[in-house]
Amino acid sequence: MHDDRDLVEARLKRVLDERIRPAIYPESVPLEVAVWHAPGEPVPVAEGLAAEPGPIAVGQAWGVPWGTSWFTVTGTVPMEWSGRIVEAILDLGFDENMPGFQCEGLVYRPDGTPVKGLNPRNQWVRVGSPAEGGERVRLHVEAASNPVILDYHPFRPTRMGDKETAGTDPLYRLARMDLAVFDQTVWELVMDLEVLGELMLELPVDGARRWELLRALERALDAVDLQDVGGTAAAARAELTGVLSSPAVPSAHRISAVGHAHIDSAWLWPLRETVRKVARTTSNMTALLEDEPDFVFAMSQAQQWAWVKEHRPEVWAKVTKAVAAGRFVPAGGMWVESDTNMPGSEAMARQFVHGKRFFIDEFGVDNEEVWLPDTFGFAAGLPQIIKAAGAKRLLTQKISWSQTNRFPHHTFLWEGIDGTRIFTHFPPVDTYNCSMQGRELAHAARNFKDKGVARHSLAPTGWGDGGGGTTREMVAKAARVRDLEGSPKVAWETPAEFFAKAEAEYPHPPVWVGELYLELHRGTLTSQAKTKQGNRRSEALLREAELWSATAAVRAGMDYPYERLDRIWKTVLLHQFHDILPGSSIAWVHREARRTYELVAEELNAIIGDAQSALAGQTTGLCFNGSPHARLGVPAGGAASARVRPATCTEREGGGYVLEGPLLRAEIDARGLVVSLRDLETGREAVAPGRAANLLQLHPDFPNKWDAWDVDAFYRNTVTDLTEADRVAGDGGRVEVRRSFGSSTVTQWITLDEGRLDIETEVDWHETEKILKLAFPLDVRADRYASESQYGHVFRPTHTNTSWEAAKFEACNHRFVHVEEPGWGAALVTDSTYGHDVTRDVDGTGTTTTLRASLLRAPRFPDPETDQGVHRFRHGLVPNASIGDAVREGYFVNQPVRAGSGAAEVVEPLVAVDDDAVVVSAVKLADDRSGDVIVRCYESRGGRARATLRAGFSVAEVVTTDLLERPTGEPQRPGDGIPVTLRPFELVTLRMKRA
Numbered sequence: 004m005h006d007d008r009d010l011v012e013a014r015l016k017r018v019l020d021e022r023i024r025p026a027i028y029p030e031s032v033p034l035e036v037a038v039w040h041a042p043g044e045p046v047p048v049a050e051g052l053a054a055e056p057g058p059i060a061v062g063q064a065w066g067v068p069w070g071t072s073w074f075t076v077t078g079t080v081p082m083e084w085s086g087r088i089v090e091a092i093l094d095l096g097f098d099e100n101m102p103g104f105q106c107e108g109l110v111y112r113p114d115g116t117p118v119k120g121l122n123p124r125n126q127w128v129r130v131g132s133p134a135e136g137g138e139r140v141r142l143h144v145e146a147a148s149n150p151v152i153l154d155y156h157p158f159r160p161t162r163m164g165d166k167e168t169a170g171t172d173p174l175y176r177l178a179r180m181d182l183a184v185f186d187q188t189v190w191e192l193v194m195d196l197e198v199l200g201e202l203m204l205e206l207p208v209d210g211a212r213r214w215e216l217l218r219a220l221e222r223a224l225d226a227v228d229l230q231d232v233g234g235t236a237a238a239a240r241a242e243l244t245g246v247l248s249s250p251a252v253p254s255a256h257r258i259s260a261v262g263h264a265h266i267d268s269a270w271l272w273p274l275r276e277t278v279r280k281v282a283r284t285t286s287n288m289t290a291l292l293e294d295e296p297d298f299v300f301a302m303s304q305a306q307q308w309a310w311v312k313e314h315r316p317e318v319w320a321k322v323t324k325a326v327a328a329g330r331f332v333p334a335g336g337m338w339v340e341s342d343t344n345m346p347g348s349e350a351m352a353r354q355f356v357h358g359k360r361f362f363i364d365e366f367g368v369d370n371e372e373v374w375l376p377d378t379f380g381f382a383a384g385l386p387q388i389i390k391a392a393g394a395k396r397l398l399t400q401k402i403s404w405s406q407t408n409r410f411p412h413h414t415f416l417w418e419g420i421d422g423t424r425i426f427t428h429f430p431p432v433d434t435y436n437c438s439m440q441g442r443e444l445a446h447a448a449r450n451f452k453d454k455g456v457a458r459h460s461l462a463p464t465g466w467g468d469g470g471g472g473t474t475r476e477m478v479a480k481a482a483r484v485r486d487l488e489g490s491p492k493v494a495w496e497t498p499a500e501f502f503a504k505a506e507a508e509y510p511h512p513p514v515w516v517g518e519l520y521l522e523l524h525r526g527t528l529t530s531q532a533k534t535k536q537g538n539r540r541s542e543a544l545l546r547e548a549e550l551w552s553a554t555a556a557v558r559a560g561m562d563y564p565y566e567r568l569d570r571i572w573k574t575v576l577l578h579q580f581h582d583i584l585p586g587s588s589i590a591w592v593h594r595e596a597r598r599t600y601e602l603v604a605e606e607l608n609a610i611i612g613d614a615q616s617a618l619a620g621q622t623t624g625l626c627f628n629g630s631p632h633a634r635l636g637v638p639a640g641g642a643a644s645a646r647v648r649p650a651t652c653t654e655r656e657g658g659g660y661v662l663e664g665p666l667l668r669a670e671i672d673a674r675g676l677v678v679s680l681r682d683l684e685t686g687r688e689a690v691a692p693g694r695a696a697n698l699l700q701l702h703p704d705f706p707n708k709w710d711a712w713d714v715d716a717f718y719r720n721t722v723t724d725l726t727e728a729d730r731v732a733g734d735g736g737r738v739e740v741r742r743s744f745g746s747s748t749v750t751q752w753i754t755l756d757e758g759r760l761d762i763e764t765e766v767d768w769h770e771t772e773k774i775l776k777l778a779f780p781l782d783v784r785a786d787r788y789a790s791e792s793q794y795g796h797v798f799r800p801t802h803t804n805t806s807w808e809a810a811k812f813e814a815c816n817h818r819f820v821h822v823e824e825p826g827w828g829a830a831l832v833t834d835s836t837y838g839h840d841v842t843r844d845v846d847g848t849g850t851t852t853t854l855r856a857s858l859l860r861a862p863r864f865p866d867p868e869t870d871q872g873v874h875r876f877r878h879g880l881v882p883n884a885s886i887g888d889a890v891r892e893g894y895f896v897n898q899p900v901r902a903g904s905g906a907a908e909v910v911e912p913l914v915a916v917d918d919d920a921v922v923v924s925a926v927k928l929a930d931d932r933s934g935d936v937i938v939r940c941y942e943s944r945g946g947r948a949r950a951t952l953r954a955g956f957s958v959a960e961v962v963t964t965d966l967l968e969r970p971t972g973e974p975q976r977p978g979d980g981i982p983v984t985l986r987p988f989e990l991v992t993l994r995m996k997r998a
């Protein structure tokens with residue numbers, strides 16, 4: 004037989020595009036349209052509905068950037084349409100090639116009931132089915148004219164990312180506002196043709212099934228009269244029933260489709276717009292659930308649920324009804340889909356506490372799945388936190404974005420730093436926006452790495468970010484591939500149903516140990532420095548606010564600020580969302596974040612001040628130590644007068660200055676560089692021979708794409724050492740260094756703080772597409788280095804033997820990185836930076852190791868002014884440091900001793916531990932307001948610890964709990980202290996009932 008495959012395939016495409024799809028709506032009449040443009044920010048629904056609209060016509064422009072327009076559409080169903088299905092088609096001026104990221108609408112009835120969202124690929128509203136001729140139609144559309152930021156030419160700098168710079172030119176043109184007849188049979192024919200046509204293209208050309216599909220499709224096209232598609236669609240469909248009813252082969256891959264819309268909690272739009280995006284999408288999904296009995300929808304991020312509850316009660320009523328029916332499913336159990344590299348130990352834990360508690364309180368749902376499809380890599384501390392929150396499974400697809408190495412599994416056990424293993428699935432469909440296309444399903448089946456031992460994968464299905472979620476077309480396609488020869492078998496299922504099957508079929512999955520490092524988006528550890536500092540400061544202040552408030556509540560009967568702490572925690576957790584803390588949002592988001600963090604700091608400082616006054620009265624002289632280690636004679640978690648031993652500053656021979664304290668001696672040369680740092684106990688030099696520490700280095704930083712997200716490896720090919728100083732001056736106990744470069748200036752203050760060389764760096768940053776690093780070449784030979792992560796640290800190699808190691812050229816630390824030889828090590832601690840790199844050099848004197856902190860970047864997309872302006876950082880170099888010293892000094896730079904007030908001479912700690920390896924990470928009162936004291940601690944060095952925890956109050960009973968403070972053991976009556984035995988990095992939460 005002659006091979007006419009190309010001809011038939013091309014015929015299918017043209018006939019579908021130009022004749023059959025247009026016949027879905029064979030008749031239409033225009034609606035009358037009027038509009039009211041809200042003058043500023045969005046208004047309440049009632050106000051929008053009540054406003055008096057003015058004239059507008061199809062074809063006219065509307066929509067200032069970030070504006071809101073309330074359209075009113077009215078019309079009458081023609082008498083001759085009686086008995087047919089009638090829909091309104093409301094095209095706000097959508098670009099259908101971009102499902103989301105542009106204008107959107109939410110349709111209301113005149114009484115304020117939400118109907119559904121309007122999105123680029125979801126523009127219909129059912130008005131009669133069957134219609135009554137003569138029926139009056141009146142609908143209102145709350146339309147948001149959000150600008151397109153990520154365009155066809157992506158990553159071009161734009162001023163559209165902030166209302167303050169976006170201008171007022173209208174962005175959209177009203178395209179179509181009609182009532183139309185919907186031909187269900189033609190629509191079903193389109194679904195048949197798309198499913199079979201897409202499947203056909205995925206099948207081997209030498210297989211019979213491909214040709215059976217081709218011939219059936221050809222017969223169906225022959226059966227369509229192109230001048231009467233509606234009249235012949237049923238006959239065309241009849242030609243396809245044979246191939247559509249042929250079942251899947253027994254070994255076919257199984258896909259659990261989960262209806263989903265990945266809605267970034269802020270990104271290319273501000274937080275306030277996400278509130279509305281969620282309302283639109285959830286309205287779509289509750290409507291779709293009513294129409295489609297098999298469909299299941301899952302929504303993550305408790306914060307987004309809380310927004311619907313607070314801001315759109317009419318939508319919330321529909322959502323809660325669908326949840327009760329088990330079809331609108333809370334997914335995961337976090338407050339937001341946060342970054343997991345940068346959030347500190349407690350913040351990462353609280354993501355689960357607040358997320359899970361919301362779902363438990365609202366719906367009685369306690370999920371065991373963690374849903375993070377889009378997060379930029381996963382810290383090795385996370386498995387333990389997931390388990391301690393009462394969950395045991397993780398889903399993400401993001402590691403498929405890695406540029407260098409292919410991850411070897413799709414289903415596996417992920418082992419964290421403490422040995423906790425979490426059943427993990429990476430959907431092989433490699434997207435969180437599956438749309439049920441044949442090529443996506445075939446890719447999932449082909450790509451699945453665990454074939455032969457497992458058969459199930461998950462596909463999050465639906466348009467996110469303003470795309471409106473799952474569409475009726477996706478549901479129709481899924482129905483056709485439920486059991487279809489040549490295709491994977493698809494069924495709508497909840498995440499829990501998927502995981503139950505995946506676990507059952509795969510009892511011994513392979514194990515991946517350590518972090519799930521994303522080989523991409525490494526710049527997100529540095530971009531938007533103030534957002535990152537805001538997070539770090541807020542975490543430290545929250546720790547102190549809880550500690551001092553709990554201490555004051557127990558000791559002085561102060562009211563514990565439950566509501567305020569709950570609210571502030573949720574604010575800080577929201578800002579850890581995977582486009583806010585990583586610095587990849589528009590200018591508007593980061594401008595608001597800076598202000599929010601200022602307010603958070605103000606309120607937390609007030610809470611801390613109140614608690615300290617309640618504890619110690621009002622006169623001065625007392626220092627409060629909020630860190631978990633004793634400092635300057637002040638006990639951890641207590642207050643006393645501090646014993647400070649100042650350093651001296653003298654002139655250095657050959658220029659520069661010498662700083663000398665009781666533990667360290669530092670030489671700063673005439674260039675303002677640290678050319679020597681000796682710890683006086685061992686006499687060992689920390690700085691690599693012939694090199695200098697505190698070296699600022701400037702690199703060009705223009706990645707191939709994803710500007711705010713990526714730093715590409717070639718940035719290192721070019722470097723400028725900033726060694727020219729404008730001024731180097733010794734003053735009291737410190738040395739001040741000033742430099743200028745490009746359009747920027749930098750001032751540094753170098754001091755000695757007990758066992759630490761402290762460098763405070765103030766940069767007035769006005770560079771473009773550059774990255775600024777602060778380098779510390781150390782005379783240490785180290786094959787690996789430690790970076791602090793949640794409740795412990797992770798090791799990474801200093802070499803680049805394999806592509807896996809080479810790809811980790813920029814990585815995340817919390818408060819420290821640490822390198823050591825047997826018996827001697829050094830740590831670099833930081834109060835605000837996360838990005839860093841560690842490299843090794845070999846010269847005549849041996850191997851040395853260079854630690855570099857990443858201070859600032861200057862990408863121009865999506866915020867064209869990223870990081871411009873004044874920044875302040877504190878870094879500390881700790882010579883002769885063990886891991887334990889690194890942990891302690893890391894806390895100290897983030898949690899400095901607070902000079903407070905106090906008539907009391909000392910404030911005893913509320914809890915004390917007798918082993919420094921055991922770090923108390925939180926002291927607070929129980930969230931259930933019982934007055935119980937909660938203490939969480941962890942083993943911080945990677946070893947075993949046996950410690951005794953002593954409470955500074957009378958304890959009636961103590962019990963271990965999970966992160967949600969639910970008991971996990973039997974209550975004990977403590978004797979003289981509470982024994983705590985911990986395995987490496989193990990965390991434990993104790994709940995103490997006060998006597």
Ligand SMILES: [Zn+2]
Pocket residue numbers: 265266267377581
């Ligand atoms: Zn995302």
